[in-house]
Amino acid sequence: MGFLVKQECPQCGGPVELDETDHILQCPYCDVKSFLFSDEPFRFVLPHKTQNKEILYVPYLRFRGVVYACRAREVAYRIVDITRLAVPLKRFPISLGLRPQAMKMSFVNQKTEGSFLKCFLKTPEMLDQAEKQSSAATSDKIFHRAYVGEAINLIYLPLYLKKGALFDAITHHPVARLPRDRKKLSSITENIPPWNITFLATLCPRCGWNLEGQRDSVVLTCPNCQTAWEARRGRFVSVDFLMLSDQDPGVTYLPFWKMSVRTEGIPMNSFADFMQITNQPKIIKKAWHHQGMMFWSPAFKIRPKLFLAISRRLTLAQENSDCRKEFTDQTRHPVTLPLAEAIQGIKMTLAHSTVSKKEILPRLPVINMAVKGATLMYLPFHQTAHEMIQPHTGLAINKKSLEFGRYL
Numbered sequence: 001m002g003f004l005v006k007q008e009c010p011q012c013g014g015p016v017e018l019d020e021t022d023h024i025l026q027c028p029y030c031d032v033k034s035f036l037f038s039d040e041p042f043r044f045v046l047p048h049k050t051q052n053k054e055i056l057y058v059p060y061l062r063f064r065g066v067v068y069a070c071r072a073r074e075v076a077y078r079i080v081d082i083t084r085l086a087v088p089l090k091r092f093p094i095s096l097g098l099r100p101q102a103m104k105m106s107f108v109n110q111k112t113e114g115s116f117l118k119c120f121l122k123t124p125e126m127l128d129q130a131e132k133q134s135s136a137a138t139s140d141k142i143f144h145r146a147y148v149g150e151a152i153n154l155i156y157l158p159l160y161l162k163k164g165a166l167f168d169a170i171t172h173h174p175v176a177r178l179p180r181d182r183k184k185l186s187s188i189t190e191n192i193p194p195w196n197i198t199f200l201a202t203l204c205p206r207c208g209w210n211l212e213g214q215r216d217s218v219v220l221t222c223p224n225c226q227t228a229w230e231a232r233r234g235r236f237v238s239v240d241f242l243m244l245s246d247q248d249p250g251v252t253y254l255p256f257w258k259m260s261v262r263t264e265g266i267p268m269n270s271f272a273d274f275m276q277i278t279n280q281p282k283i284i285k286k287a288w289h290h291q292g293m294m295f296w297s298p299a300f301k302i303r304p305k306l307f308l309a310i311s312r313r314l315t316l317a318q319e320n321s322d323c324r325k326e327f328t329d330q331t332r333h334p335v336t337l338p339l340a341e342a343i344q345g346i347k348m349t350l351a352h353s354t355v356s357k358k359e360i361l362p363r364l365p366v367i368n369m370a371v372k373g374a375t376l377m378y379l380p381f382h383q384t385a386h387e388m389i390q391p392h393t394g395l396a397i398n399k400k401s402l403e404f405g406r407y408l
């Protein structure tokens with residue numbers, strides 16, 4: 001379950017409420033849109049009303065997303081929502097429980113007063129520990145793991161010192177005795193307010209026009225100069241895109257990442273190699289030997305079972321029909337899954353596409369895959385009462401699953 005964030009509009013200072021999954025702040029007062037950006041995980045504080053006390057912020061690492069695991073015969077997945085203490089201090093609460101959901105949080109910023117403890121926990125480490133504790137853990141060997149994150153954040157719990165003990169600054173309950181060695185605490189404290197979010201003006205870097213996007217969009221588009229943009233290292237960079245033509249005005253376009261991949265550890269230089277390696281029950285066409293290998297992935301959030309199925313279906317189809325680099329007036333579903341997350345799924349798609357899994361899956365640890373280039377592909381879908389159907393590939397996606405995916 002996601003949480004809510006309070007934030008002032010960077011333009012007019014008006015109070016705005018955001019969902020955790022939002023990337024665009026659209027101010028209801030001045031109507032200005034800002035894109036929220038950070039190269040690092042977002043950092044939030046649980047709000048407190050304690051006054052005249054020195055506050056110590058204790059970090060908790062949060063992961064919400066899907067953990068995929070390739071075992072000998074299958075690709076398994078689990079939806080995970082977990083928050084864990086990120087400092088090596090015993091006696092502190094290990095988790096924040098439901099508090100992030102129950103309270104409105106704020107971004108850490110330069111005005112947040114207090115000292116911050118450093119984060120020592122890494123996401124894979126946290127998920128590994130959780131996996132070991134979970135009752136679902138089996139002894140099956142795992143050949144590859146991937147984490148496709150919807151949200152990876154740091155949440156800070158505010159504490160204050162009173163009579164040698166640390167108190168929760170929200171409930172005023174004692175949390176832990178102060179460590180006997182005071183230096184230990186100061187040695188793991190960050191000196192400066194450690195982090196600040198960047199608000200990017202949603203203006204086209206090429207022509208200055210207002211970029212279009214919905215609140216959960218990670219790629220914004222310019223209707224004026226026909227370009228697409230994603231934020232990287234504090235600025236918008238151009239995204240290569242193509243639309244597969246369809247004259248029907250009623251179609252909806254869904255976005256997919258098409259990734260050109262270089263593989264080491266297994267000879268896979270063409271689509272023909274891929275079909276052979278994954279034992280597809282199809283006769284290899286001559287042209288496939290000259291066709292570079294492209295992995296496909298949804299560029300929108302959707303449940304893991306469908307994520308795997310769609311990635312496999314489109315990777316096997318290698319749709320290459322008549323495409324244009326121009327937006328049409330037809331409806332477009334927002335891009336809610338960044339390329340970086342789609343890349344996490346490539347090995348899973350190889351595993352999930354493989355017919356005789358027990359031959360390929362144990363080789364996954366020695367296979368390296370690097371993305372050479374990516375294109376955002378918009379494919380047209382025709383709507384029926386319950387489904388969206390892609391006419392070229394026959395791919396059908398349930399409408400409710402698509403809508404539900406936006407709230408994952």
Ligand SMILES: [Zn+2]
Pocket residue numbers: 009010011012013014027028029030031032
């Ligand atoms: Zn405003």
Ligand SMILES: [Zn+2]
Pocket residue numbers: 204205206207208209222223224225226227
């Ligand atoms: Zn433009």
